[in-house]
Amino acid sequence: MSSAKEEKLLIPGSAGMLELAFREGSREGIFASRGYCAVVCHPHPLHGGTMDNKVVTTLVRTYVELGVPVARFNFRGVGASEGCHDQGIGEVDDLRRVVEWLKLRIGSNRVLLAGFSFGAGVVSSACFALADVVHGVFVAPPVGRYNFAPDQPGGSELVARGGYPCPFCVAMGGRDELVDPAQVYAWARTLNPAPDIIAIPEASHFFHGQLVRLREELAAVLLRQLG
Numbered sequence: 128m129s130s131a132k133e134e135k136l137l138i139p140g141s142a143g144m145l146e147l148a149f150r151e152g153s154r155e156g157i158f159a160s161r162g163y164c165a166v167v168c169h170p171h172p173l174h175g176g177t178m179d180n181k182v183v184t185t186l187v188r189t190y191v192e193l194g195v196p197v198a199r200f201n202f203r204g205v206g207a208s209e210g211c212h213d214q215g216i217g218e219v220d221d222l223r224r225v226v227e228w229l230k231l232r233i234g235s236n237r238v239l240l241a242g243f244s245f246g247a248g249v250v251s252s253a254c255f256a257l258a259d260v261v262h263g264v265f266v267a268p269p270v271g272r273y274n275f276a277p278d279q280p281g282g283s284e285l286v287a288r289g290g291y292p293c294p295f296c297v298a299m300g301g302r303d304e305l306v307d308p309a310q311v312y313a314w315a316r317t318l319n320p321a322p323d324i325i326a327i328p329e330a331s332h333f334f335h336g337q338l339v340r341l342r343e344e345l346a347a348v349l350l351r352q353l354g
Contacts, residue, residue, distance in 0.1 A: 140224045143209025147200035156194020164229050165190040165197040165239040168246030172205045172212050182243040185338045189345050196233050200225050218249045237261050254291050263295035267306045267332055270314045296323040296348045300330025323348050
């Protein structure tokens with residue numbers, strides 16, 4: 128991993144200040160000169176989700192090792208971020224503000240987004256709502272909620288486009304106790320183009336004991352899809 132220290136700061140959001148942590152990508156990473164930047168979104172704020180979640184920090188480490196500068200942040204109402212939880216709607220705007228800040232900080236318009244659980248729902252919506260998103264990562268996406276399925280808000284746009292406007296991948300644990308893997312795989316088969324799937328049969332929702340494997344397999348997918 129890059130030796131650069133993580134920088135923590137507050138930036139303005141639409142509901143108040145947003146707390147984020149920023150880290151430069153490794154200079155030795157294969158994507159170090161590609162002009163990418165990444166933002167990672169955490170799981171549900173009302174169920175203990177924060178930017179310090181271990182899946183979130185694993186995703187951050189994956190990008191850093193590949194040479195991509197990355198920000199993780201707390202949604203409104205979490206940690207030092209001001210405001211109140213907004214059912215995934217205002218949280219898309221939180222993500223927008225972080226992306227805008229990061230693009231200015233890095234001087235890049237090639238944005239990679241990743242989200243875990245609730246955060247994957249926010250990233251799903253943002254793939255349509257935000258400009259310059261070139262790739263998405265959905266870890267344990269709660270399909271059937273948020274903007275994933277045709278009968279959900281925004282789903283009609285997904286159907287009209289025939290799929291997502293950028294390549295993406297889905298990581299799923301076979302022993303997920305909160306999100307049904309079969310439902311996720313069935314949803315993925317309806318999309319065109321289909322996403323790459325990272326299936327880890329032994330993993331639970333929080334990937335306990337499987338985080339190294341998640342990092343390694345995600346890095347391989349990113350190299351294939353973005354390389």
